[in-house]
C-alpha cells in the first residue's frame with residue numbers, strides 16, 4: 278500500500294504545475310481568450326507540450342462527434358417560434374383578467 | 376413580455392436549444408415543437424417572464440431542463456429502432472440519454488458542471504463520471520485521466 282502511495286506521489290511531483298490547466302485551457306478556446314503566459318508555457322514546456330497537443334486533438338475529435346446545429350440552418354424555425362409565441366401572447370391577453 | 380428580447384434570445388441560443396433537442400431524439404422534425412413548447416411552458420409557468428439575459432442568467436439552463444424533461448416523458452412512446460451502424464455520427468447516439476445530454480451541454484453549450492447537474496437532476500460526481508465515460512466511449516482514449524489529475 279505504501280509503495281503505491283510513494284509511486285503516486287512521485288508521479289505527482291514529476292508533473293509540471295501548469296499541466297493542471299491544460300484541460301481548462303483547451304475547453305475555453307472560443308469561449309474566452311486564454312491568458313498569454315499559458316499559451317507561451319505550453320509552446321515551450323517539454324513536459325506540457327506533448328500532453329497539450331494530445332489533449333487538444335482528442336477534444337477536437339470528441340467535439341466533431343457531437344451533433345451541431347448552425348444558426349443559419351434554423352432561420353425558419355426561429356420565425357415559426359416567434360409566430361407561435363405571439364399567438365400565445367395574444368390568446369393569453371384575451372383570457373387574462375389582470 | 377417583450378418580443379424584441381425573445382428575438383434576441385432566440386438569435387443567441389436557438390441553435391443550441393434545437394441542437395440539444397436533436398442530440399436527445401436524433402430526429403430534427405420534432406425539435407422545433409419541443410423547443411417551442413418548452414419556451415411557452417417556461418413563460419407560462421413563470422408568469423411575467425423576461426427574456427432579458429442580463430437580468431435572468433438561468434434562462435438557458437431552465438429551458439434546457441424543460442426540453443430534457445419533455446424528451447424523457449415522450450420517450451416511452453413506441454419509437455422506431457435506432458440503426459446500430461458504427462458510423463462516426465451514429466456513435467454519439469449509442470450513448471445513453473443522460474450521456475448525450477451531458478456531452479452536448481458541456482461541449483456545445485459550454486455549461487458548467489453545476490448547471491448540468493441542475494438540468495438533468497444528477498449529482499456533480501455523477502455528471503463528471505458520465506462525462507468521462509462518454510469521452511472514453513467516443514474517442515476511445517484516456518482523456519478522462521486528465522480529469523482525475525485536475526481534480
Ligand SMILES: [Zn+2]
Pocket residue numbers: 293294295296318322323324325326
Ligand atoms: Zn509545463
